[in-house]
Amino acid sequence: MKTGKNKKSSIAALNTFNNKVFYTLTDAETRKLGSDFAGVLKPKDIVFLNGDLGAGKTTFIQGIMSGFGVNGFVRSASFMLVSEFESQKCKLYHLDLYRLDENNVFDLGIDEYLFGDGISFIEWSDRINHYNIKKRWEVKIDYTENGRKIKIKRHL
Ligand SMILES: Nc1ncnc2c1ncn2[C@@H]1O[C@H](COP(=O)(O)OP(=O)(O)O)[C@@H](O)[C@H]1O
Numbered sequence: 001m002k003t004g005k006n007k008k009s010s011i012a013a014l015n016t017f018n019n020k021v022f023y024t025l026t027d028a029e030t031r032k033l034g035s036d037f038a039g040v041l042k043p044k045d046i047v048f049l050n051g052d053l054g055a056g057k058t059t060f061i062q063g064i065m066s067g068f069g070v071n072g073f074v075r076s077a078s079f080m081l082v083s084e085f086e087s088q089k090c091k092l093y094h095l096d097l098y099r100l101d102e103n104n105v106f107d108l109g110i111d112e113y114l115f116g117d118g119i120s121f122i123e124w125s126d127r128i129n130h131y132n133i134k135k136r137w138e139v140k141i142d143y144t145e146n147g148r149k150i151k152i153k154r155h156l
């Protein structure tokens with residue numbers, strides 16, 4: 001049955017990324033991984049990205065955006081907090097919370113991004129730990145000797 005088959009293949013696609021570790025040697029490889037990962041994302045998904053400054057969170061998101069067919073450069077959102085993009089599937093929100101601490105994050109009005117119909121990508125998600133968001137994708141990027149280790153996990 002067609003729907004059954006689609007369901008199976010979408011689960012297979014999810015399993016390509018859930019609980020997986022990837023190693024990239026260049027920023028281009030990280031972008032490619034992000035672009036492929038975009039294929040499993042659905043409206044209302046929330047994606048946390050964590051890792052040290054310069055680890056490659058924004059680079060990975062650039063790849064995701066290109067996977068969604070978004071043109072234009074995704075720069076670090078640090079000074080703008082939220083960058084909004086439009087894709088064929090849904091709206092995409094890039095939130096970089098680096099400059100926030102838990103005390104001034106309450107009146108940001110970011111709920112409309114997190115709990116709207118788009119997909120949110122959040123750098124430095126520890127700033128909103130108090131939101132207690134359970135259902136999410138988590139992308140953790142670490143430096144390795146010659147590149148990056150990128151761990152992807154889906155929490156339900
Ligand atoms: N394998 C890699 N993956 C991602 N970025 C890499 C890699 N190797 C080198 N880089 C460089 O590291 C930097 C990552 O920056 P950025 O994505 O802004 O990090 P973050 O958002 O985590 O602070 C970029 O200058 C990028 O070109």
Ligand SMILES: [Mg+2]
Nearest residue numbers: 057058076123
């Ligand atoms: Mg960044």
